Amino acid sequence: MEFKSLLAERTEIMGASAIREILKVVSEPGMISLAGGIPAPESFPMEIIGELTERVIGKYSSRAFQYDLTEGFMPLQEQLAVLLQERGIKVDPCDVNIASGSQGVLDAMAKILISIGDKIAVEAPTYLGAISAFNPYQPEYIRMDTDDSGLIPESLDEILTCHKIKFIYLVPTFQNPTGRTIPLERRERIADIIIRHNALLVEDDPYGSLRYHGTDIPPIKTLAPLNVVYVSTLSKIFAPGLRIGFFTGPELIRKWLVLVKQGTDLHTSTFNQALAAEYLSGGYLKKHLPVILGLYKPKQAAMLNAIKRYFPKNFKCSPSDGGMFFWVRGPGGVDMEKVYYKALKRKVAFVPGKFFYTKEGEGIETMRLNYTMSSENTLERAIEILGDVLKEI
Amino acid sequence: MEFKSLLAERTEIMGASAIREILKVVSEPGMISLAGGIPAPESFPMEIIGELTERVIGKYSSRAFQYDLTEGFMPLQEQLAVLLQERGIKVDPCDVNIASGSQGVLDAMAKILISIGDKIAVEAPTYLGAISAFNPYQPEYIRMDTDDSGLIPESLDEILTCHKIKFIYLVPTFQNPTGRTIPLERRERIADIIIRHNALLVEDDPYGSLRYHGTDIPPIKTLAPLNVVYVSTLSKIFAPGLRIGFFTGPELIRKWLVLVKQGTDLHTSTFNQALAAEYLSGGYLKKHLPVILGLYKPKQAAMLNAIKRYFPKNFKCSPSDGGMFFWVRGPGGVDMEKVYYKALKRKVAFVPGKFFYTKEGEGIETMRLNYTMSSENTLERAIEILGDVLKEI
Numbered sequence: 001m002e003f004k005s006l007l008a009e010r011t012e013i014m015g016a017s018a019i020r021e022i023l024k025v026v027s028e029p030g031m032i033s034l035a036g037g038i039p040a041p042e043s044f045p046m047e048i049i050g051e052l053t054e055r056v057i058g059k060y061s062s063r064a065f066q067y068d069l070t071e072g073f074m075p076l077q078e079q080l081a082v083l084l085q086e087r088g089i090k091v092d093p094c095d096v097n098i099a100s101g102s103q104g105v106l107d108a109m110a111k112i113l114i115s116i117g118d119k120i121a122v123e124a125p126t127y128l129g130a131i132s133a134f135n136p137y138q139p140e141y142i143r144m145d146t147d148d149s150g151l152i153p154e155s156l157d158e159i160l161t162c163h164k165i166k167f168i169y170l171v172p173t174f175q176n177p178t179g180r181t182i183p184l185e186r187r188e189r190i191a192d193i194i195i196r197h198n199a200l201l202v203e204d205d206p207y208g209s210l211r212y213h214g215t216d217i218p219p220i221k222t223l224a225p226l227n228v229v230y231v232s233t234l235s236k237i238f239a240p241g242l243r244i245g246f247f248t249g250p251e252l253i254r255k256w257l258v259l260v261k262q263g264t265d266l267h268t269s270t271f272n273q274a275l276a277a278e279y280l281s282g283g284y285l286k287k288h289l290p291v292i293l294g295l296y297k298p299k300q301a302a303m304l305n306a307i308k309r310y311f312p313k314n315f316k317c318s319p320s321d322g323g324m325f326f327w328v329r330g331p332g333g334v335d336m337e338k339v340y341y342k343a344l345k346r347k348v349a350f351v352p353g354k355f356f357y358t359k360e361g362e363g364i365e366t367m368r369l370n371y372t373m374s375s376e377n378t379l380e381r382a383i384e385i386l387g388d389v390l391k392e393i
Numbered sequence: 394m395e396f397k398s399l400l401a402e403r404t405e406i407m408g409a410s411a412i413r414e415i416l417k418v419v420s421e422p423g424m425i426s427l428a429g430g431i432p433a434p435e436s437f438p439m440e441i442i443g444e445l446t447e448r449v450i451g452k453y454s455s456r457a458f459q460y461d462l463t464e465g466f467m468p469l470q471e472q473l474a475v476l477l478q479e480r481g482i483k484v485d486p487c488d489v490n491i492a493s494g495s496q497g498v499l500d501a502m503a504k505i506l507i508s509i510g511d512k513i514a515v516e517a518p519t520y521l522g523a524i525s526a527f528n529p530y531q532p533e534y535i536r537m538d539t540d541d542s543g544l545i546p547e548s549l550d551e552i553l554t555c556h557k558i559k560f561i562y563l564v565p566t567f568q569n570p571t572g573r574t575i576p577l578e579r580r581e582r583i584a585d586i587i588i589r590h591n592a593l594l595v596e597d598d599p600y601g602s603l604r605y606h607g608t609d610i611p612p613i614k615t616l617a618p619l620n621v622v623y624v625s626t627l628s629k630i631f632a633p634g635l636r637i638g639f640f641t642g643p644e645l646i647r648k649w650l651v652l653v654k655q656g657t658d659l660h661t662s663t664f665n666q667a668l669a670a671e672y673l674s675g676g677y678l679k680k681h682l683p684v685i686l687g688l689y690k691p692k693q694a695a696m697l698n699a700i701k702r703y704f705p706k707n708f709k710c711s712p713s714d715g716g717m718f719f720w721v722r723g724p725g726g727v728d729m730e731k732v733y734y735k736a737l738k739r740k741v742a743f744v745p746g747k748f749f750y751t752k753e754g755e756g757i758e759t760m761r762l763n764y765t766m767s768s769e770n771t772l773e774r775a776i777e778i779l780g781d782v783l784k785e786i
Binding site: 002003004006007008009010011014038039041042044046049050053054057061062063064065066067068100101103104107111112113114115118129132133135136137166167200235239240241242243250252253256259260262263264265266267268269270271272 | 395396397399400401402403404407431432434435437439442443446447450454455456457458459460461493494496497500504505506507508511522525526528529530559560593628632633634635636643645646649652653655656657658659660661662663664665
């Protein structure tokens with residue numbers, strides 16, 4: 001009995017994931033993987049985690065293990081309002097809601113807004129996890145142009161003029177996959193455009209705190225407060241295994257996001273929300289963030305230096321001041337999936353960039369390189385090997 | 394800016410929740426609530442929770458805080474395979490998957506199987522949380538008849554003969570809202586019927602371990618292993634705030650459930666899964682379950698005795714050997730929503746039964762009474778008051 005005939009239309013469309021297939025070999029022994037997108041385990045505040053759990057159990061007792069409101073655990077909502085304030089976003093604690101990772105917000109956004117065939121505007125390239133959150137709701141993707149400074153505002157303006165767009169999805173800071181950041185003056189123009197078109201922007205900001213150079217740039221949310229659902233997470237500055245995402249945005253949208261979350265998972269783990277509340281209220285994030293930055297900054301530098309040294313000069317690396325990735329574009333005609341299979345034989349893995357595009361045929365000559373999971377030495381060796389492979393082709 | 398015009402068709406249909414509205418007053422000070430459906434906080438194993446967290450941190454270190462596979466945290470999958478074995482369900486650890494509460498499985502089931510207008514067969518009455526998981530996918534509900542022994546097999550047979558049903562949703566043991574259990578011989582007939590019709594059953598079993606009288610009855614999964622997705626949770630035997638549900642079922646269905654879960658929340662909290670694995674592997678559940686049963690059994694007895702003593706004789710309480718609820722049906726003509734408002738004035742709340750029916754006009758004369766959250770004395774007082782109100786109408 002296979003039950004295949006029972007599948008919904010959306011499921012039949014989803015099909016197998018090509019990227020999942022090609023990445024299956026990445027965890028083989030001896031492989032150096034630049035393919036992942038996950039934080040280094042050394043970046044977790046393991047030395048205080050025992051203390052945090054004790055504080056939570058002492059302070060909240062059984063409340064930390066009971067069902068809680070879908071909206072979020074109030075002590076965490078209060079702390080996140082403070083964190084958002086530091087990012088320039090003024091909200092009442094009640095207006096910050098908790099999700100099971102940012103992923104939970106992206107799923108819920110699509111669930112409340114997308115009927116089959118509705119249009120979403122996404123960057124080319126864009127975050128793969130967002131695509132897998134949106135796909136089941138069968139949207140049509142409208143791709144927006146980008147360059148080394150991220151989204152090109154004129155492309156957004158044109159799309160909002162020509163299409164009825166349900167929402168725009170952007171990762172403005174240290175984007176996944178490109179590591180790029182939209183500079184302030186572009187953000188201002190983007191804010192003007194979405195306000196003028198009465199459009200709704202989902203601003204996904206998982207990496208904003210991971211800045212190794214330069215100074216912070218305010219979220220677009222601060223420039224167009226009524227038009228933006230701002231989404232962030234503690235996965236990169238605390239621990240991803242706790243699955244704590246959060247969001248704030250227009251009240252009507254938030255109300256619906258909470259309502260559909262109730263049907264999806266009732267609420268996010270109370271205990272983990274309480275741990276996160278203690279992490280923030282106890283000042284641990286402030287003490288620990290420099291440790292995380294100190295860990296990643298030299299890795300980023302090591303990878304960039306190695307790329308400059310070992311990659312052929314016609315392979316261009318996008319500038320990036322933070323996050324977890326570098327993005328390299330080869331000359332036209334390079335097929336990075338072929339490079340991938342050649343590199344695998346030399347025990348180095350990465351993600352061919354084409355998987356981050358919603359339009360077939362784009363990004364064939366691009367690659368995403370992660371630097372958070374390997375040591376500086378390993379990163380240098382891996383990039384040297386990749387450089388050799390690139391020279392061979 | 395309200396963005397109302399952006400809502401998807403499914404969202405417009407969902408509308409406001411009547412039950413949410415009427416239950417808003419339940420948490421007012423001085424109210425005795427028999428309306429909830431949550432475990433008593435005293436049922437949580439608080440005395441060992443600190444020890445469990447220490448063991449998890451010692452044993453798994455940063456792994457418990459890192460991203461993990463969507464399928465589940467393997468040490469927990471292994472323990473759940475043992476738990477399922479004890480319930481008569483033989484599975485490999487790889488074939489048990491983890492979800493963010495049972496709710497996560499119900500959402501995913503509907504997501505992979507329901508196109509707009511597809512039919513689901515549900516009991517009348519049925520679990521409200523399932524309805525809120527299924528609703529966004531816009532199914533048509535086909536209601537199946539029940540009596541004091543739960544689902545009437547002939548009703549299921551007839552429905553499978555007349556309709557193309559995507560799946561059947563059942564809570565066979567200590568059902569929410571009725572507390573009823575389907576006896577073995579009915580389960581055998583139900584198993585025969587679904588096998589004969591090649592149908593898919595979602596067997597939701599959150600309360601099975603909470604048995605205060607009688608002996609365990611095997612899940613329908615054991616009688617029709619190829620036709621059943623068996624769903625359960627640790628919420629009632631460990632702690633609901635950790636949001637750990639689990640499921641096993643036909644491979645094709647499981648594969649899709651895992652794939653859509655990846656887009657919904659990536660995976661369930663690693664730390665909480667690790668805590669659950671330690672709770673099970675350390676033998677804590679075996680030691681603690683009798684404590685939970687010892688807590689609830691006298692509450693159940695107190696409520697039942699009070700119902701017998703104080704309710705008018707023409708109000709019938711369904712027999713129940715476990716779980717968290719009693720279900721009372723008044724004579725035709727009684728409007729239990731009116732009783733609800735009268736009872737509120739006397740500071741007692743419950744849930745009018747009509748909210749558990751998918752068809753308007755059914756269950757007007759019914760009520761659901763929860764006994765896990767109040768002391769025996771309070772339960773007796775509340776039922777006495779309710780009895781007075783019932784006699785007045």
